[in-house]
Amino acid sequence: MEFLTPTSMQEALEAKSAHPDAKPILGGTDVMVELNFDRCRPATLLDLTRIPELAEWGRDNGSIKLGAGVSYTRVIAELADQLPGLAMASRTVGSPQIRNRGTVGGNLGAASPAGDSHPALLAADAEIELRSVNGLRRLPATEFYTGVKRHAGRDDELITAVHITPPSGPQQFCKIGTRNAMVISVSAFSIALHPDRSEVRTGIGSAAPTPRRAVDAETWLAAALEANGLWESRGALPEGLAREFAGLVAAAASPIDDVRGTAAYRLHSLSVMARRSLGWVWNDYASGQEH
Amino acid sequence: MRITTTVNSEARDVDDVWEGESLLYMLRERMGLPGSKNACEQGECGSCTVYLDGVAVCACLVAAGQADGRDIVTVEGLTEGNDLHPVQQAFLDAGAVQCGFCTPGLVVATHDLLARTPQPGDSEIREYLAGNLCRCTGYEKILDAVKLAASRMASSPTKVAK
Numbered sequence: 245m246e247f248l249t250p251t252s253m254q255e256a257l258e259a260k261s262a263h264p265d266a267k268p269i270l271g272g273t274d275v276m277v278e279l280n281f282d283r284c285r286p287a288t289l290l291d292l293t294r295i296p297e298l299a300e301w302g303r304d305n306g307s308i309k310l311g312a313g314v315s316y317t318r319v320i321a322e323l324a325d326q327l328p329g330l331a332m333a334s335r336t337v338g339s340p341q342i343r344n345r346g347t348v349g350g351n352l353g354a355a356s357p358a359g360d361s362h363p364a365l366l367a368a369d370a371e372i373e374l375r376s377v378n379g380l381r382r383l384p385a386t387e388f389y390t391g392v393k394r395h396a397g398r399d400d401e402l403i404t405a406v407h408i409t410p411p412s413g414p415q416q417f418c419k420i421g422t423r424n425a426m427v428i429s430v431s432a433f434s435i436a437l438h439p440d441r442s443e444v445r446t447g448i449g450s451a452a453p454t455p456r457r458a459v460d461a462e463t464w465l466a467a468a469l470e471a472n473g474l475w476e477s478r479g480a481l482p483e484g485l486a487r488e489f490a491g492l493v494a495a496a497a498s499p500i501d502d503v504r505g506t507a508a509y510r511l512h513s514l515s516v517m518a519r520r521s522l523g524w525v526w527n528d529y530a531s532g533q534e535h
Numbered sequence: 536m537r538i539t540t541t542v543n544s545e546a547r548d549v550d551d552v553w554e555g556e557s558l559l560y561m562l563r564e565r566m567g568l569p570g571s572k573n574a575c576e577q578g579e580c581g582s583c584t585v586y587l588d589g590v591a592v593c594a595c596l597v598a599a600g601q602a603d604g605r606d607i608v609t610v611e612g613l614t615e616g617n618d619l620h621p622v623q624q625a626f627l628d629a630g631a632v633q634c635g636f637c638t639p640g641l642v643v644a645t646h647d648l649l650a651r652t653p654q655p656g657d658s659e660i661r662e663y664l665a666g667n668l669c670r671c672t673g674y675e676k677i678l679d680a681v682k683l684a685a686s687r688m689a690s691s692p693t694k695v696a697k
Binding site: 247249269271272273276277279280281285289291293338340342344345424 | 536553554555557576577578579581584590591592593595596597598601603644647662663665666
C-alpha cells in the first residue's frame with residue numbers, strides 16, 4: 245500500500261490524477277473502519293488532512309464555501325448561526341471524538357444514504373465542488389448522490405468543498421435512532437423554508453437508496469402557503485396541512501427493511517418527523533425568526 | 536514507512552509502519568504504550584481516546600501516517616511525574632473502575648471535558664462522554680468520578696494543565 249501526503253491542493257489533484265484508484269482519507273471515521281475490518285485494501289491512501297485549503301471555510305458572495313476537511317465540531321462551533329440545519333445534523337453525528345475528526349466532505353465521499361449531513365445539504369440547495377487537474381465543477385446535491393454509497397465524482401476528482409447559500413428561513417433536522425448518541429439513523433429528515441423565493445426544501449435520509457428531496461411535498465406545501473397568503477401573513481397553518489405534507493414526504497421515500505428498522509417504521513417515523521418539523525419551522529417563522 | 540511523532544512530550548520514530556494501520560496499533564504494538572485500549576476498532580467505544588494535536592480522537596480511526604509530525608498525548612502522558620492526574624485519582628476514589636477496560640478512554644475524555652468545561656452539569660457530562668462505552672459500572676460511579684475530579688481541580692487549579 246502507498247500512503248500519499250500532499251500538502252497543497254495542486255499536489256493532491258495531481259496525486260489523484262496519477263492514482264485514480266486512490267482512496268481519499270480525511271477524518272478516517274469511515275475509511276479506517278473499512279481498513280480495520282479488512283473490508284477494503286486500497287492500493288493507495290490519499291491523506292487530505294495536510295491541505296490547508298480543505299480545512300477552511302469562508303464567505304463567497306453571500307454563500308458559504310465549506311472546505312471538505314472542516315470537522316463537524318467546527319461546523320457546530322462556527323457555523324450554527326449561519327447554517328443551523330447543517331449544524332443540527334452535525335450535532336447528531338457519532339460522539340465528540342467522531343465529530344472532532346469527521347467531516348462533511350467525508351460524509352459526501354462515503355455517500356451513504358444514512359449520512360447525517362445529506363438531508364440538511366439537500367434542504368439548503370447545497371452544491372458540491374469537485375476538482376481535478378482539469379478543472380472545477382459544482383454539482384447540485386440532488387445530482388451528486390447516484391446510488392447506495394455511490395456519487396457522481398469521477399475517479400480523477402476530489403470532493404473539495406460544499407457551497408451553501410444560507411436559507412433565508414428557519415431550518416430543522418430530525419433523526420430517529422435507538423439512542424441519543426452514536427447511532428446511524430433509522431430515518432432522518434430536514435426541512436428549510438426559503439421565504440425569499442417562496443419555496444420549501446426538504447431532505448430525506450436512510451429511507452431510499454440515496455439521500456433525496458421530497459419534491460412533490462415541497463411544491464405542494466409552497467403552493468398551499470402561497471394560496472393562503474401565509475408567506476406574508478405568517479399566520480397559523482390551516483388544520484391538516486402539516487399532516488398532508490407529512491404524507492407526501494413519506495410518499496417520496498422508498499425504504500427497505502434492514503437491521504436498523506423496517507420499511508414501515510421508516511415511513512411512519514419520516515411522516516412524524518415531517519409533520520413535527522414543519523410545525524417547528526413555521527413557529528419560528530411566525531415569531532419572526534429568519535433562521 | 537517511517538513515522539516521526541511526539542508522544543507524551545517525547546520524540547518517537549517508528550520504522551516499518553504499514554500504510555494501512557491505525558495510530559492505535561502503532562501506539563500499542565510498536566511504541567509499547569498499551570494504555571489506549573483496542574476494543575471495537577470502529578469508533579463506537581472510545582476506549583482508544585487520545586489527544587492528536589490537542590484534539591480528543593479515537594486512535595483506531597486515525598491512520599498512522601496521518602499522525603506523522605503530529606503531537607500525541609495518551610493516557611500514559613496524563614500523569615504528573617509519579618502522581619496520578621486528578622482525573623485518574625478521582626476514578627479510583629469514586630469506584631468508577633471495575634474491569635478497567637474503558638477507563639483509559641474515559642479518563643482522557645474526562646480530561647478533555649474538564650479542560651473545556653471545568654464544572655460540567657450532569658447533562659453536559661453525559662453528552663460529552665456519550666462516545667465512551669462502559670459495560671460494568673452503569674455509569675453512575677463514572678459521573679461521580681467526573682464531578683469529584685472537577686471539584687478537586689477547582690480547589691487546586693495548578694493541576695488543570697495538560
